[in-house]
Amino acid sequence: MRFLPLVLIAAVLPCRAENVTFATAIGPVLEHNCTKCHGPTKQKAGLRLDTHAAAILGSKEGAVVNPGDPEGSELIRRVTLPPGDEDLMPSGDQPPLSPQDVVALKAWVAAGAPATEAFEPVYADRNTPLPPAAPDYRPRLGQAIALxxxxxxALVPRSRVPTDGLILRTAGAPSQCDDTVLSRLAPVSDLIVEAELARTRVTDQGMAVVASWTNLERLDLTRTRVSSDGVAQLSSLRRLETLNLTQTQVDSRGLALAAKFRSVRHLWGFMGP
Ligand code: HEC
Structure with missing residues (x-):
């Protein structure tokens, strides 16, 4: 019986979390001190702090970051309260943030809370071999390219590793790519790991198709007509890590949905001031 709590903890830890960290200043501070309670597994107060978009989106009470205004930001208030204050974060018996971390957070908010590379996750140990991203493309590469x-x-290999999958590129003629094109890619869709659909004519109907691209890791929908209804369909994508919704018709509801997708580590969708 004594072992039960330990077993439960192991079962709820997301399997990817341990080899993923944020690269530079802000991400690591939040990750080391906050995401245990405000991250993929727990969202205390409805708040996630593990991606830029989620941090900007705020808690169930609303925004906790007011870009450009550290004094008017709940996140800053919570980490600068006197010791012992019950609102102080991190809560519980965790040690308070170091003065350097507080200065860094304030500077980030003062600078407009940018989505810099500070929020880019990296694989902590680059020598760990990554699992195959997709089936071996070699038997179907010719077919995929011709289709x-x-x-x-265009479909191009992501790397020389044949299980690294293919990238769907449309930038040569984005206006040629619409929902029909997405459905016609069905015979090779399991090989697609990245889809660059910025400025294409895809819509929410197309997202129903993309939802079946099970190995998709990155999806760029910048400047498309996709809305929150389209985003809702993408919840079936278990490997989606990067989702760009900049200048789409996605509103805060869609962003909130996407921020809850468990595999998503980078979410771009802050519409700007
Ligand atoms: C041990 C769990 C835990 C940790 C770690 C933690 N929090 Fe929290 N946080 C909570 C709980 C529980 C609440 C809701 C109760 C409250 O408002 O105090 C909360 C609320 C908040 C709120 C208020 C949300 C709102 O709009 O009411 C902010 C902001 C916040 N946390 C920021 C942080 C930051 C920043 C860190 C890291 C420096 C952090 N938290 C670490 C548990 C935690």
Missing amino acids: ARSLGV
């Missing part, structure tokens, strides 16, 4: 070309888009 893409006939549709006015």
Whole structure:
């Protein structure tokens, strides 16, 4: 019986979390001190602090970061309260932030809380071999390239590793890519790990198709007509790590949905002031 709590903890830890960290100033501070309670597994007060968009989105009470205004930001207030104050974060018996960390957080908010590379996760140990991203592309590479070309888009290997998957590129002629093109890619869709759909004509209907691209890790929907209804369909993508929703029709509801996708580590969607 004594072992039970330990077993439960092991079962709820997300399997990817341990080899993922934020790269530089802000991400690591939040990750080391806050994401245990405000991250993928727990969202105390409805707040996640493990991606830029989630931090900007705030808690169930609303924004906790007021870009440009550290004094008017709940996040800063919570980490600068006197010791012993019951509102002080991190809460519980965790040690308070170091003065350097507080200065860094204030400076970040004062600078407009930018989505800098400070929020980019990196794999802590680059020598750890990554699991295959997709089935071996070699038997179907010729077919995939020809199919893409006939549709006015491109499929290119992400690396020389044949299980690293293919990237869907549309930048040559984004206006040629629409929902129909997405459905026609079905025979090779399990090989697609990145889809660059910025400025294409894809819509929410197309997102129903993309939702079946099970190995998709990165999806760029910048400047498309996709809305929050389209985002809702993407919840089935278990490997989606990066989702760019900049200048789409996605509103705060869609952003909140995406921020809850468990695999998503980078979410871009702050519409700007
Ligand atoms: C041990 C768990 C735990 C840790 C660690 C933790 N928090 Fe919290 N946090 C909570 C709980 C529980 C609440 C809700 C109760 C409250 O408002 O005090 C909360 C509330 C908040 C709120 C208020 C949200 C709102 O709008 O009411 C902010 C902001 C916040 N936390 C920031 C942080 C930051 C920043 C860190 C890291 C420096 C952090 N928390 C670490 C548990 C934690």
